[in-house]
Amino acid sequence: MTYTKRYDGRKHDEMRQMEAKINVVKNADGSAMFKFGDTIALAVVYGPKILHPQHMQNPRKGILRVNYDMLSFSVPERKKPGPSRRSQEVSKVTEWALNSVVDLESYPNTVVDVHIMILQANAGTRCAGINAAALALASAGIPMKEMISAVAVGKIDETLIVDLIKEEEDYEDGEGATDIPIAFLAKSGEVALFQLDGRITPAELKEVVKIGRKACKEIYEVQKKALKHMEEK
Amino acid sequence: MFREQENNEIIEESDSIQIDEHKKREIAIPGEKIVSGKDFLPGDGARREGEDIVASKYGLADISGRLVKVIPLSGAYIPRPGNVVIGRVTDVTFNGWLMDLKAPYSSFLPVSEVSRFVKGDLTEYYDIGDMIVVKIDNVKSKGIDLTAKLRGLGKLERGMIVFINSNKVPRVIGREGSMINLIKQETNCDIVVGQNGIVWIKGEKVEDELKAKDAILFVVSKSYVEGLTEKVEKYFREKRNS
Numbered sequence: 001m002t003y004t005k006r007y008d009g010r011k012h013d014e015m016r017q018m019e020a021k022i023n024v025v026k027n028a029d030g031s032a033m034f035k036f037g038d039t040i041a042l043a044v045v046y047g048p049k050i051l052h053p054q055h056m057q058n059p060r061k062g063i064l065r066v067n068y069d070m071l072s073f074s075v076p077e078r079k080k081p082g083p084s085r086r087s088q089e090v091s092k093v094t095e096w097a098l099n100s101v102v103d104l105e106s107y108p109n110t111v112v113d114v115h116i117m118i119l120q121a122n123a124g125t126r127c128a129g130i131n132a133a134a135l136a137l138a139s140a141g142i143p144m145k146e147m148i149s150a151v152a153v154g155k156i157d158e159t160l161i162v163d164l165i166k167e168e169e170d171y172e173d174g175e176g177a178t179d180i181p182i183a184f185l186a187k188s189g190e191v192a193l194f195q196l197d198g199r200i201t202p203a204e205l206k207e208v209v210k211i212g213r214k215a216c217k218e219i220y221e222v223q224k225k226a227l228k229h230m231e232e233k
Numbered sequence: 234m235f236r237e238q239e240n241n242e243i244i245e246e247s248d249s250i251q252i253d254e255h256k257k258r259e260i261a262i263p264g265e266k267i268v269s270g271k272d273f274l275p276g277d278g279a280r281r282e283g284e285d286i287v288a289s290k291y292g293l294a295d296i297s298g299r300l301v302k303v304i305p306l307s308g309a310y311i312p313r314p315g316n317v318v319i320g321r322v323t324d325v326t327f328n329g330w331l332m333d334l335k336a337p338y339s340s341f342l343p344v345s346e347v348s349r350f351v352k353g354d355l356t357e358y359y360d361i362g363d364m365i366v367v368k369i370d371n372v373k374s375k376g377i378d379l380t381a382k383l384r385g386l387g388k389l390e391r392g393m394i395v396f397i398n399s400n401k402v403p404r405v406i407g408r409e410g411s412m413i414n415l416i417k418q419e420t421n422c423d424i425v426v427g428q429n430g431i432v433w434i435k436g437e438k439v440e441d442e443l444k445a446k447d448a449i450l451f452v453v454s455k456s457y458v459e460g461l462t463e464k465v466e467k468y469f470r471e472k473r474n475s
Contacts, residue, residue: 029309048309048337059374101263103289107311108374110337138263138291141308141400143278145289146264187264227291228260 002174003157007167015151015163015215020131020226022139030140032226034132036163038122043132045140048110056111062104063111066095068129070118090126091116097130097150097183097193103143112142123166124152127181130193135223148192149219150183153208155200160207162215175199182212186220189213258295261288261303268301278303310399310429312336312377316369319389319427320379322362325355332367332379334429335396340377342367348382364389364433366425389425392435393442397453399430404456405449411462412452419469420445444472 006012016037025031030045051057068091072081094116104112114136116129127150134148154164157174164179171177178198185192191209200208261267261278269285278290279301288294292305312318312334320332320340329343342365344351351358359365366386367379381387397405405426406413417424422436422445432449436442451468458464 023307030307046309048311050337050339107337139307141290141292141305143289144263144291147262185264224262227262 003159003171006161008165012159012161013211013214015218016165018219018222020135020222022135022226028136028140030136030138030142032132032135032139034128034135034223036122036124036128037165038120039124039128040119041125041128041132042117042119043129043136044115044117045112045133045136045142046115047112047140048104048107048142049113051109051111057109059108060105062107062109064095064099064102064104064114065111066091066098066114066116066133068094068116068118068126070121070125074118074121090129093193093195094126094130094133097148098133098137100190100192101134101144101146101148101185102137103145106143112137112140121166123164123169123179124181126150127152127183130183131219131223135226138227145185146188147186147220147223148183149186149216149223150181150193151212151215151219152179152181153212153215154179155198155204155208160204160211162211180205180208180212182209182216184213184216186216186223258293258304261290261292261294263288263291267294267303268296272299273301274299276300276302278305305400307398307400310334310336312338312340312369312372312429314369314371316428317366317386318369318429319364319366319394319425319431319433320429321364322359325359325361327355330355330359330365332365334377335399335431336377336429338372338376340367340369340379342379342381346370346378346380346382348387359388364394364431366427366433389433389435392423392433393439393446395432395434395446395449397430397432397449399428401453401456402426402428402430404461405432405452407462412465415462415465415469416445416448416452420448424449 019035022032024033025044028044032043034041048062068087072079114133118125130150152164153162155178156168156171169177178200181195183193265288266285273286275281275286279286280289286301288303290303292303295302295304318334320334322330323333324331332340334340365388367381370380371378420441422434422441425433434442434445
């Protein structure tokens, strides 16, 4: 039996309900929350500030440090708190993705710290984290080339779908599940993050990029609304 | 042992970012086009991409004449030469003082940049924990050079310190100092607003200082409202009546 009808009744190219909000943490220099349905990511930005240890300082430009953390209550079964292999990997790829948009040349020897916390997880946490971090960086007044949006595209059995949930990620019948998180720059459309977990053909991969690009346009609109909205308080 | 002069005049002069309260401004998002045309020049927080002027920061897009710039709404204080700021002494060395300006770089005030002749123990002049009004002389990649030689700069004695977002400082000062003068007048307080968002208030009574603090926090919370000076006048009238 092929996977044609999605568990939560969405269309194949339909995203979960998204929500974004900036300046949620008063004491940070910038902060934002981003939701994909049940997945909630909170991003907090501090800096630019002096970087210690000094040997890490770059006299040409400021550096970006990203820390991704899934909180212990974010999943049904309590997660052991603290860094793990997985969280270190996600921190690293998020840092690379964000590094392609931030422009820290005017702040040499400094650091911008981004902390991403997953308050509630139901797949797509690294994508929600990138979306939240982009908003938080913007709200912290960090110079950026453009915005960045990320989404997870997947192949469940033989069907390509967008914005997976946990049950779909764990699908095992037929060809199983393939999870592909992608991040695009909003204006130029360049790819900033591309990971692949599973199996897929090159032809399908082209289709995946197309689906992801369309979804990221939607996400960008949500991000834009969150940033524009701020003044009307 | 040293009494400082009145610390007023130069603070207002340093208000380089004058905000026009009556102009309509739009929020700009990084990467978003603000205007297009070869006539415009990109200023702070903007850049040129072909025909278009594009925002490279999140903030209010401000078009004055040909110059297009983006005024940030939030974020950390970025030091600029010429800014008058308030800092706290964090360490005393043999030839000057290390200071904390709440800025991304460490800052140093050398003895030679202090107006008086200083001899012997530097802690007798400024000690750790003292708040000093200083001017930023130079910003280098390794740190900030300070000076305290001009009139109005120097140690702050007694009074109260309030921290605000440095991006709201132009609003607290107002056009040509209109807002800060209004608050000074209404509360009988001496106020110094550092560009780094540290505000020093000193009045005869603590009540006056608290009144001034509340007024400043009111301005900060209403910083997007147009015609803010009138609003603050009304705020003071209401306070007096209640």
